[in-house]
Amino acid sequence: MTDFPADSILVLVDVLPSGALPKSTAGLVGAAAGVGTPVALVVTAAGEGAAAAEAVAALGAPFVLVAETDAVSSSLTVPAVDALAAAADLVRPDAILVSNSIEGRDVAGRFAARTRSALCVDVVGVSRDDEGVVANHSVYGGSYNVDAAATWGAPVITVRQGAVEARADGVASPTIDTLTVTESGKAAASIDSFAEATQASTRPELRGAGKVVSGGRGLGSQEKFVLVEQLADALGAAVGASRAAVDAGYIPQTAQVGQTGVSVSPQLYVALGISGAIQHRAGMQTAKTIVAINKDADAPIFEIADFGVVGDLFTVVPQLIAAIEAKRA
Numbered sequence: 001m002t003d004f005p006a007d008s009i010l011v012l013v014d015v016l017p018s019g020a021l022p023k024s025t026a027g028l029v030g031a032a033a034g035v036g037t038p039v040a041l042v043v044t045a046a047g048e049g050a051a052a053a054e055a056v057a058a059l060g061a062p063f064v065l066v067a068e069t070d071a072v073s074s075s076l077t078v079p080a081v082d083a084l085a086a087a088a089d090l091v092r093p094d095a096i097l098v099s100n101s102i103e104g105r106d107v108a109g110r111f112a113a114r115t116r117s118a119l120c121v122d123v124v125g126v127s128r129d130d131e132g133v134v135a136n137h138s139v140y141g142g143s144y145n146v147d148a149a150a151t152w153g154a155p156v157i158t159v160r161q162g163a164v165e166a167r168a169d170g171v172a173s174p175t176i177d178t179l180t181v182t183e184s185g186k187a188a189a190s191i192d193s194f195a196e197a198t199q200a201s202t203r204p205e206l207r208g209a210g211k212v213v214s215g216g217r218g219l220g221s222q223e224k225f226v227l228v229e230q231l232a233d234a235l236g237a238a239v240g241a242s243r244a245a246v247d248a249g250y251i252p253q254t255a256q257v258g259q260t261g262v263s264v265s266p267q268l269y270v271a272l273g274i275s276g277a278i279q280h281r282a283g284m285q286t287a288k289t290i291v292a293i294n295k296d297a298d299a300p301i302f303e304i305a306d307f308g309v310v311g312d313l314f315t316v317v318p319q320l321i322a323a324i325e326a327k328r329a
């Protein structure tokens with residue numbers, strides 16, 4: 001078996017049911033490469049490991065561990081926790097990075113509890129000091145940046161999808177090893193069947209999207225919320241919403257951005273008719289560039305916006321769409 005570098009960072013990579021890797025994997029590997037040598041772990045059904053290993057190497061992992069088990073199709077989370085435990089024993093990493101996805105959070109929590117490791121969740125970056133890997137958090141709605149570190153052992157860190165811009169160079173000849181995993185037999189929810197949800201739209205998925213256009217109560221109705229979708233399509237962006245827009249039935253809850261919705265860290269976040277309540281800001285304040293359009297010049301969203309337009313969105317947004325389309329033509 002391979003000798004792993006002393007500065008190894010173990011990266012558990014989510015693998016989608018299709019066998020593909022989520023877009024946020026590039027940032028996860030990029031974060032690891034910034035503080036050590038990424039050693040990626042892919043846990044897949046039998047026969048799917050090789051393709052996933054090549055894909056993660058292309059994103060910058062020089063070492064890949066492959067755990068193939070059909071248990072991934074019959075039980076939730078535990079097969080990945082078992083594989084992570086085996087990989088951590090083998091690699092002895094300085095830190096373990098996991099996506100802050102629904103499954104990633106579940107795996108990270110269980111693994112940390114099982115191994116009595118420190119757990120840092122929803123981080124927006126990682127760094128290193130003399131004593132080890134440090135997790136960088138954005139808390140209280142993005143009002144404060146806080147660093148957290150473990151007093152002993154390798155911390156388990158879940159990284160917010162889309163939050164890390166750094167990318168590692170692709171590796172042409174990775175070292176790929178098969179990982180032997182002993183099943184723990186721990187209680188797990190079993191999967192009887194699953195049906196792939198049909199993607200009704202060609203828009204990017206909200207989590208991990210590079211651009212997001214969100215609408216709030218200012219849109220006024222479900223019919224008028226279409227304007228948010230039109231601007232999103234003109235920009236190639238995902239569609240988000242405030243809770244008020246969700247509660248009013250303009251759009252399903254899956255689009256809600258904020259404390260009780262999805263956290264996003266896109267390059268561009270456009271807020272239309274959103275006041276900028278702290279609970280909304282909690283889910284979008286780490287966006288790189290924030291653009292707000294609101295008719296109230298005192299709306300709190302302008303406190304965090306990089307660009308703001310004080311005006312009626314029903315006047316401004318159609319002009320904006322026309323300008324984007326004219327530029328493209």
Ligand SMILES: Cc1cc2nc3c(=O)[nH]c(=O)nc-3n(C[C@H](O)[C@H](O)[C@H](O)COP(=O)(O)OP(=O)(O)OC[C@H]3O[C@@H](n4cnc5c(N)ncnc54)[C@H](O)[C@@H]3O)c2cc1C
Nearest residue numbers: 216217218242243244258259260261273274275280295313
């Ligand atoms: C425990 C808890 C959790 C919460 N979680 C979330 C969460 O996850 N996400 C979230 O978003 N909220 C959350 N909220 C709700 C949050 O407090 C706000 O109520 C909500 O974000 C407000 O949504 P809004 O900005 O769309 O609506 P409003 O606050 O009503 O703002 C509407 C804005 O639209 C502007 N506007 C109106 N018409 C126009 C127009 N024609 N042109 C331009 N601008 C216009 C107005 O000036 C106003 O600023 C939570 C609240 C609690 C208590």
